[in-house]
Amino acid sequence: MFADLHIHSIFSDSTRSPENIAVVAKNQNVSLLSVCDHGSIASYERLADACKKSGISYVIGIEMGAMMNGQDCHMLVYNFDKDNQNMLDFIRREKEKSDKECEAMIVKMSRDYPGLSLSDYLAYNYPRESGGWKYIHYAVARNVFKTYEEAGAIIRWRLTVGVSLHLPDGKRCGGKKLARI
Numbered sequence: 001m002f003a004d005l006h007i008h009s010i011f012s013d014s015t016r017s018p019e020n021i022a023v024v025a026k027n028q029n030v031s032l033l034s035v036c037d038h039g040s041i042a043s044y045e046r047l048a049d050a051c052k053k054s055g056i057s058y059v060i061g062i063e064m065g066a067m068m069n070g071q072d073c074h075m076l077v078y079n080f081d082k083d084n085q086n087m088l089d090f091i092r093r094e095k096e097k098s099d100k101e102c103e104a105m106i107v108k109m110s111r112d113y114p115g116l117s118l119s120d121y122l123a124y125n126y127p128r129e130s131g132g133w134k135y136i137h138y139a140v141a142r143n144v145f146k147t148y149e150e151a152g153a154i155i156r157w158r159l160t161v162g163v164s165l166h167l168p169d170g171k172r173c174g175g176k177k178l179a180r181i
């Protein structure tokens, strides 16, 4: 028997649907799984049925941001009561915090890219089934980046280093920064 207790779905940064996760798990002889999306348990609305169809057991899970010894870290939490109000409030607060961080990032990026704005971002929707993060899809949709992967890598790099995405002559420096990543 195999178990995979750290899977992501389209409800955070993966492109796998709950149904696809169950099928792939079955094909890989995984008989116990846990989807631990970042700050979300939304996959479980569909995962329960999908696992039942594939004859797979699951344990509810989530990946949460946490601080340990002053360091940001991610914590995997399992087997909690998904209807517990304290837990649901906690998840909601995490989501609000994450949404605010993404909005702040769009505001920062709009200084380099006038084609981006917070109001445009808030009105923007992307197909949920494509997975991933809204702010990255948005930057690609507004032609700031060519692909989701390029955008993800550069935005993360920028967040870490906190510098402009432009070279002094105004050209994009994505390739160079990707190389440095």
Ligand SMILES: [Zn+2]
Pocket: 006, 008, 036, 063
């Ligand atoms: Zn993870």
